[in-house]
Amino acid sequence: MSDFMSKINPFYKFVFIIVFSTVITFIHSLWLNIWVFGGAMLLILTGVKYTQYMRVVKFMLPVAFMSFSLFVMGLFFGEGGGGMFGTVTTQSTQTGITMATRFLSFAGIGLVFALTTNPYDLVKSLRKDAKLPRKFAYGMLCAINLLPHIKTEYQNAMMAFRVRGVRVGPLSLKPLFSMLVNAFRWSEMLSLAMISKGFYED
C-alpha cells in the first residue's frame, strides 16, 4: 500500500528500535512476543511497498530456520526436558514456544526498520537530528559507498591468488589481509581527496 513507514524520520525510528528492543529484552511474556510480531507484520503489510514483498520472504527464511531451531533447543534442553531425544514435557514445550516466538518478535521489529530505511537518509538524519560531527557523517557515507568496491576488490584478490597458484580456502585469512591493506590505503587517499576538495573538519 502506501509506504508511510519510509516517511518517518530515520533517526527517531532508529532510536525507537533500540529502546524498544532493549525494553522487551527484560520482559518475558509469550503473549507480548506474539503481539509484537503481529504488529510488525501488520506494519509491513500496510506500510511497505509491494515491490519489497520479495525481500520480506528472503528475510524471513533464515529467521524461520533459526526460530524453529530455537524451538527444538527449548524442547530438548529446557527445564524438565531430558536432553537430546529425551523425554519432552509440557514445561519444556512451553519454553521452546516462548523462545521461538521471542526470536520472531525481534526479527519482526528489525525487518520493519531494514525495509523502510535508506542508508543515505539515515546518515543525513543522524547529522541533522543527532548532531553527529560532519566528519562522522561523511566518513560513514564514504564507507557505505565503498561497499560495491569491496566486493570487486575481494574478487580481484581471489583472482590474483588463483593466477599465482596460491590455494585459498573459504576460511583463509589471505583475502581478508589484502582487503585490509586496501582499506588502509583507501582511508588515507579518501581523506586526502576530501580535504583537497575543500572539506573542512568542524
Added chain:
Amino acid sequence: MWNLYKWKLKDVILASIISVLFAFICFATVHSVSFVVAPLVMPFGFGDIAIEFVFGIFFMSATLAAYVIQKPGVAVIVGTMTGVVQVLMGSAFAATLLPSAFFQGLGVEAVFFATRYKKFNLPVMLLAAVGPTITSFVLAWYRGLWMDLDFGFVATRFVIRLCSALLFSGIITKLLADRLAKVGVLKSYPLGTKYSQDIDDES
C-alpha cells in the same frame, strides 16, 4: 579525551571502512551458518549453538580498530557501526543485532579503558576478547530466556563462545594487525611507528 571532534578525518574513514568490511564478513558468516550449518544440527536441538563456534568473528572489528587507532571510544563506535551497517545491508537479525553490537563494543572498550589505552600486548588482547564475550553473553541470557534452559547446556555455550572469541578476536586479530604493521601500511598509526625506520638510525 572523549571528544569526538578530536578525531582526524583519516581515523574516521578508517573506522568506517573497517566496520563496513567486517559487517560484510559478519553478514556472510551469520547467513551461511543459519542456512547451511543450523539446519544440519537442528534436529538434535543444537541449531542455535552452531553460531557460537564463529562468535569471535563479531568482536573482530572493534578489537582490530581499537588496536590500530588506539584512541578512547574507537571500540564502542566501530562495534556499533558494524551493527548499523549490517542492518542497512539487510540483515534479518536487525533488532537483536543493534543492542548486541553496542554491548560487544562496550566490552572491548572496558578492557582497553582499564589499561588506560597504554598497553596493547597479547594478554590485554586476550582480555579484550573475554570482555565482549561476557557482555554479549549476559545480554543474550536475558534476551534468549536462557535461565529456562539446562545449566550445563548454557555453560557449554559459554565455553565454546569464549574459545572462539580468544581464537578469532584475541589471536587472529593481533596477528593480522602485526602483519599489516610489518607490511608498512600503518606508518601513521601508533602501532606502526616501531616498524618505521628513522633515517638517523644507525642500522
